[in-house]
Amino acid sequence: MPYPMQLGFQDATSPIMEELMYFHDHTLMIVFLISSLVLYVLILMLTTKLTHTSTMDAQEVETIWTILPAIILVLIALPSLRILYMMDEIFNPYLTVKAMGHQWYWSYEYTDYEDLSFDSYMVPTQDLNPGQLRLLEVDNRVVLPMELPIRMLISSEDVLHAWTVPSLGLKADAVPGRLNQATLTSTRPGVYFGQCSEICGSNHSFMPIVLEMSTLKYFENWSHMMQT
Amino acid sequence: MLLLCLRPQPYLHLPFKLLGILDVQNVPCARHSILYGSLGSVIAALGHFLFTSRVRRSCDVAVGVFILGTLGCWFPCRYNYAKQRIQQRIVQEGIKNKILFESTHLDPERKQIGTKSDNS
Numbered sequence: 001m002p003y004p005m006q007l008g009f010q011d012a013t014s015p016i017m018e019e020l021m022y023f024h025d026h027t028l029m030i031v032f033l034i035s036s037l038v039l040y041v042l043i044l045m046l047t048t049k050l051t052h053t054s055t056m057d058a059q060e061v062e063t064i065w066t067i068l069p070a071i072i073l074v075l076i077a078l079p080s081l082r083i084l085y086m087m088d089e090i091f092n093p094y095l096t097v098k099a100m101g102h103q104w105y106w107s108y109e110y111t112d113y114e115d116l117s118f119d120s121y122m123v124p125t126q127d128l129n130p131g132q133l134r135l136l137e138v139d140n141r142v143v144l145p146m147e148l149p150i151r152m153l154i155s156s157e158d159v160l161h162a163w164t165v166p167s168l169g170l171k172a173d174a175v176p177g178r179l180n181q182a183t184l185t186s187t188r189p190g191v192y193f194g195q196c197s198e199i200c201g202s203n204h205s206f207m208p209i210v211l212e213m214s215t216l217k218y219f220e221n222w223s224h225m226m227q228t
Numbered sequence: 229m230l231l232l233c234l235r236p237q238p239y240l241h242l243p244f245k246l247l248g249i250l251d252v253q254n255v256p257c258a259r260h261s262i263l264y265g266s267l268g269s270v271i272a273a274l275g276h277f278l279f280t281s282r283v284r285r286s287c288d289v290a291v292g293v294f295i296l297g298t299l300g301c302w303f304p305c306r307y308n309y310a311k312q313r314i315q316q317r318i319v320q321e322g323i324k325n326k327i328l329f330e331s332t333h334l335d336p337e338r339k340q341i342g343t344k345s346d347n348s
Contacts, residue, residue, distance in 0.1 A: 029258065
């Protein structure tokens, strides 16, 4: 759930997002230590009266500041690649949902078992009910079962869009003429918000995505209700 | 009003960010690593100064030991944390399967007993 003046990540809802948060902590610690070292060297440089104007070579320090950054990059790259491959692991999805980007709304198709499709428009500010979130609520939410792997196929009918749900660690470009696949697994029920993440015209900021993760029974009742 | 005071309040983990970037309160292992790194750096710098009386070099030693000490605590702590997380997921899955499939042919305990009796 996003909140005003937020700087950090939203709480993780999927295992991939948890891994991404831990990777972020790891990289941030490395960045913090490098920043501390640079700050210390800066203070040293600014507080010395010594000068040396005839440096000819500096083989030792040049070796150190070549090898050390290479080691640091390897320490960052290995966990990064692990998560990258984890995102592309083969799985057996229980459900496939297509998300199509339009100017300026999303449409969703659940065509596995029966023909269900609907459009999802942002609720305008003047039509919001008390307690609803400005620029985030939609008229038809994407209801999905939780704790089950779901395949999302993302594309576009006109220009580039991007389907994003930060708390699930999902972002995929919606490219016209191309199908991009994303895997979705929610570990807990709830409502998760996202916004279009690729500039697509004047109302790019006004086509949000809302996922409602619930029990399988609720999902079945909802899909039956949407079809009738 | 009295009841409100008696109701247990949730503990608020307000973020405390070192250099404005590292949230030591909420990042697992961060507080532990920074504290041990700081302690190690202070001890090493003091010891170096006592032996050599060189202030500047002692400060360099402090920074070096801080970085190495923090990293030296950080990596093992994160590795153990990741191992614990994996074990927690396995246990959670096992408890869920036990509850769901108890007394059915899919009961994990029944499968284990079956395997043992086949081996004997």
